[in-house]
Amino acid sequence: MPWLPPQSRPFFSELVELIQKRNLPKGKAFHGRLIRNGQASSCLYIANCIVNLYAKCGDLVKARIVFDRIPCRDVVSWNCLINGCSQLGSSSSLGVVMELLKGMMVENVLPNAHTFAGVFSGGLDVTGGRQAQAVAFKIGCFGDVFVGSSLLNLYCKSSIVSDARKVFDEMSERNLVSFAAMISGYASQRLAKEALDLFGLVRIEEDESGNEFIFTSVLSGLTVPELLDTGKQIHCLALKYGLLCFSAVGNAIVTMYSKCGSSDNALQMFTLFDDKNSITWSAMVTGLAQSGDFEKALKLFSSMHFAGISPSEFTFVGVINACSDLSAIEEGKQIHGYSLKLGFESQMYVMTALVDMYAKCSSISDARKGFDYLLEPDIVLWTSMIGGYVTNGDNEAALNLYCRMQMEGIMPNELTMASVLKACSSLAALEQGKQIHGRTIKYGLGLEIPVGSALSTMYAKCGSLEDGNKVFRRMVTKDIISWNAMISGLSHNGHGNEALQLFEEMLYEGTKPDYITFVNVLSACSHMGLVDRGWSYFNMMFDKFGLVPKVEHYACMVDILSRAGKLKEAKEFIESATIDHGMCLWRILLSACRNYRDFELGAYAGEKLMELGSQESSAYVLLSSVYASLGRKEDVERVRRLMKLRGVSKEPGCSWIELKSRVHVFVVGDELHPQIGDIRAEIRRLWKHIMDEEDCLPTFELASAYSFAV
């Protein structure tokens, strides 16, 4: 049967050429001619070629029609169709590929190595891959290098490197292709050591120096500064073996230098590059942006135009990120315009970068416009938009969008859940948070760092400390953020001792605290009135961990001292502070002086604030009340006039609470709540209770809150 009659030979060679060129229009015309002169179905060779022609050109419908008309299809006919589907690579194609594999076996056509190589290179579905793997094993195609390489590549692409390695180890024959696939699998998982080990093995086992594929793969895994020297050595090897003429190798070297923190080497490599292509430019622009050289990145981006290379979607993503980090919205908008001009308006990655940029630049409505433009946003774009709302403080919008996403049946990922949980934390929306917790379990997301941390924070912030702690204890790996979240949760809910205990436990486990940890620890000391421990933690920051205390830490210290009534000590501490502390320290002292009725010191602190030009209304209100207590009426007037003169006004206070799925909002001075009468009566009752209590002197804040409320 596989025989090509002499009269078909000229047609055959012309067909092969059309297939190689993927020339569908000419191919169609040629197919028409073959039908007219009766050659189309003269032999299986020609028929298969025609199936292959349509399949390679992506016209699977036509390929299938021709295929269905072949009277006795052989394994090649099926393989052509399968490969066509594989190369389309759409999400639905894997199902089709599996159907075809089944179909051929039903017709008693035995698959061969070509079949499986095609099947494995088609989709990214692991389940399908495993099924087909079993069939390949049974039929005895498993030993083939092509089959093994494409299967291990499938596992790599699905991020299951361990399974890929199993296939790799079990292969009876390996070649450079199998090595390249395996190395790149490790590299993409950032397992540089494993990738380098295999790279070394290539030279022993294959007795070869490798090829351009091996080099690009191993280079792409070198992404941290510690590997810079290794990267340099591999660069030298590439030079020695004459592989620098492959632009992919050069591109990988440029990226390697950027990621390993050597922009200089990257730029040098880039400058010496003979024929820079779009990838080279993108790699360099992105590299500069990621190293924090945003201006250089933007400059290089504009010179690209003059070099006659037009930016790709990759370049845009890189340069838009530079704008986000710079908060350079004007440049960002221009680049957005440029990307529209080049027709990237529907590119998912570009749009995600734009949404991030607008969100970071506080233009959340522009971010939303971009998001709405894409009809089928993928999960990363959904997550960026939701996360954008969260960073801009519009937590309701974040949750609304998340609900819409759920209704559209989009499966969230870890980062989506972490964002919506953060929204729940900020809103203190416990019920919603619990539901989302349920979802994470349903989706099998576990308690890995983004979700686990967000969950324990959410419970802690919503006052459900036990649940927060439960989640925290079940997390297998905790990072500093998880610890901070739990410590702060305990501290904020009045469990200062437990907060400090947890901090000690953290130190014991060898986790290094950061600035935020110390803010939480010091504020716990403040709530507990622990002056000595406060001092010891404050000193520990620099002495033990090399952390220079920031203004927040000074503020906590002032708070500790003044709450404990050590007002003079607090004043001396502020005046000896070596940092540019601004006004907040005096503001804390002033309020403490008011509460402790040390009006002289209060006036001193208040006048400091007046000198520094405070814009906080509370500073003026507090100081004038201090002067009122001292009976200095003219000073009261002066402070009030100053407040007016400087245009300081009071932001109305606002608070809310969620009860039985309803959110109750209160703004200072409003009468809107339907039960406002009952609420006021209850506040009066509580106030009376406080006043009746012995030794219970309400603070100034409490007293003013009371006077506002009733």
Add this chain to the structure above:
DNA sequence: ATAGGGTTAG
């Protein structure tokens, strides 16, 4: 006649 690997991105 049919097959496998690499470089840039959210």
